Amino acid sequence: MSRSEPLEPLEPLDLSHHYSHVTKNRGTSAVKDFYKYFSIPSIGNLAGGLPNNNYFPFDTLEGVAALPDRFKPTPNKPVDPPSESIPHAGVRGDLTSSRVIVPKTSENAEPSRKIDLKSALQYGTAQGYPPLYSYLRQFARENMHPNVPYAGGPEIILTCGSTDGFAKTIEALTNNWVEGEDPVENRPGMIVEEFCYMNAVQTARPRGLCIVPVTIDNEGMVAGGHGGLEEVLAGWDKSKGKRPHLMYTVTVGQNPTSGTLGVERRREIYALCSRYDIIIVEDDPYWYLQYPSAYDVSTAPHGQPSSDRSRPGSGNFNSPRSSGYPFLDSLVPSYLSVDTDGRVVRLDTFSKTVAPGCRLGWITTQPALCERLMRITESSTQQPSGFVQSMIAEMIMGPQNRNGRGGGRDDLGWKTDGWVRWLQGLRGNYERRMQTMCTIFDDGKQLVKTGRRQSMSQEWSVVDTVPMYDFVWPLGGMFVWVKLNLETHPLWKKTSHEKLSRGLWIHLTTPRYLVLVAPGALFAPTEAIRVEKSFSYFRICFAAVDEQDVAPMSHRFVEGVKSFWAKKRLDDLDEDKAEDVEQRLLAIQMC
Helix, strand or coil: CCCCCCCCCCCCCCCHHHCCHHHHHCCCCHHHHHHHHHHCCCCCCCCCCCCCHHHCCCCCEEEEEECCCCCCCCCCCCCCCCCCCCCCCCCCCCCCEEEEEECCCCCCCCCCCCCCHHHHCCCCCCCCCHHHHHHHHHHHHHHHCCCCCCCCCCEEEEECCHHHHHHHHHHHHCCCCCCCCCCHHHCCEEEEECCCCHHHHHHHHHHCCEEEEECECCCCECCCCCCCHHHHHHCCCHHHCCCCCEEEECCCCCCCCCCCCCHHHHHHHHHHHHHCCCEEEEECCCCCCECHHHHHHHHCCCCCCCCHHHCCCCCCCCCCCCCCCHHHHCCCCCHHHHCCCCCEEEEEECCCCCCHHHCCEEEEECHHHHHHHHHHHHCCCCCCCHHHHHHHHHHHHCCCCCCCECCCCCCCCCHHHHHHHHHHHHHHHHHHHHHHHHHHHHHHCEEEEEEEEECCCCEEEEEEEEECEECCCCCECCEEEEEECHHHCCCCCCCCHHHHHHHHHHHHCCCCCCCCCEEHHHHCCCHHHHHHCHHHEEEEECCCCCHHHHHHHHHHHHHHHHHHHCCCCCHHHCHHHHHHHHHHHHHCCCC
16 A cells, blocks of 8 residues: 655545444535535525524623734754753743634625634534634645645644544544454554553543554654564564554654654654555644754764754755745654655644643544544534634634734734744743753752772772663653663662652652652553553653743752652652542642
8 A cells, every 4th residue: 555755746545445334434414515505695594403693692702812922932943052042031021912802793705704703603514613724724734734745735624622633533544343242353453652642542442442552762653673663563463453554643742752753764654654554643732842952962862863854943844845934844844744645644733832721623634534534523523612713713814804803913813924923932932941941850860979988098089970860852842751760779679660660759749849740651551561661751741830930840850859869768658658649739739
């Protein structure tokens, strides 16, 4: 099912052999298909079961939104942190906002430009609210992914966030499998990173999918070598089921490890997926949060990645066609940029760029698969909330009639210039937080011990350093993935590794330090990885706490680790007390 990259773009491959039985049998919703007649000018619509919009209790939808230049961006080209060229102020001193008003009705007759509550709060098509759908489709095709290599380019469909998008993708591309009832040779499988975002696993596992982890390094999923993708696929054990035809991956700021997959690695992995006919589900909530300043620091202790093309800001990644924005061109591109076959399903979300409570995102993929996803949406969630869609559309696109008001200084909407500027500012704020935390972690990762030693003729001072933990400065995302060097702890040989790691986690939550980190076990996709590896890792998020708290909390983590390394016994941190710790955390609303 593979093909070499053509001179001229070809139509995307037919992936219908991967569709689930239910997906193959889905037809167009007769009701939704009938909606096309509702837009006939002056038609007397006595056919639809639509409530009367005059009885909607909302006359307008209003809010006060930030101007898109509220936050200071960081440079697109790499610099060594800390640098005077990167301002440390997180917020502009002249904070200003603008009102956003979605009116009850709009005189604009064009559905893709009509933003009002009359249309937004009414039943609509599963594809999404027409104005927002039209805007995001253009933004995805022309600005985010201007060089998708298959003919005709991708299509999009709006979702209720990436979790919803993934659930629909899984439903479209896998059949349920029940152990003890279905033949093992029919069991589907899904490839994941060896530490991964577990919501995806918890969506797939109840359907009976075999979860197949692949080794990762500081960049992300490994293509070759021991435990790499090629070894896993070439040596597939059929007693586990069918060779996996689905891959779930987070390629920028990978959750939890923060790895960012370079272009060359993407090409290697894509070639294997093409050879073995695997669909790539690329979940990319952190794509805009790529940190050029971390590159030199992150690679210095660990050797260079496979190519400089793995780092954000190293050049224009959009060739031959530019996105029109240097910021977007500087970002390591999506798997869509190498998707000659049309086997990539990309999940995007507003959760990290606006707010998680929006429950709004979109899927970008080849048109035929997008059509199948729309059939699923028609009989499940339908389109996302009209309140949210209309508010986002009004803020970015601006008013399409005299009654509305959009974001921006002139109330005409952010437009694409403003939206990209907002994304740059978000990247700047998170990059500065990352620098603050990582600088403190770097300074504190060695435990310094001093003492005196004596020989027969002289005495001298001795300074020993003990490496308590290590980490790589993240090139993207919201996390620092800390590897604990538990083998340097005095109790390493006196207790179980898991208990030692658990003891540190509990110790960090005690009143003196009061920091909560995510243990690696939360991200282990299999029991073997949980038992054998997860105790060595903590995921630490620099995004959620207030900016002024990043430094003190980082210092508290470092001091907590240092004091734990001085412990000679764990009696006061017995695992039996873990429940008390969790209850205390709940009491102070930190869980």
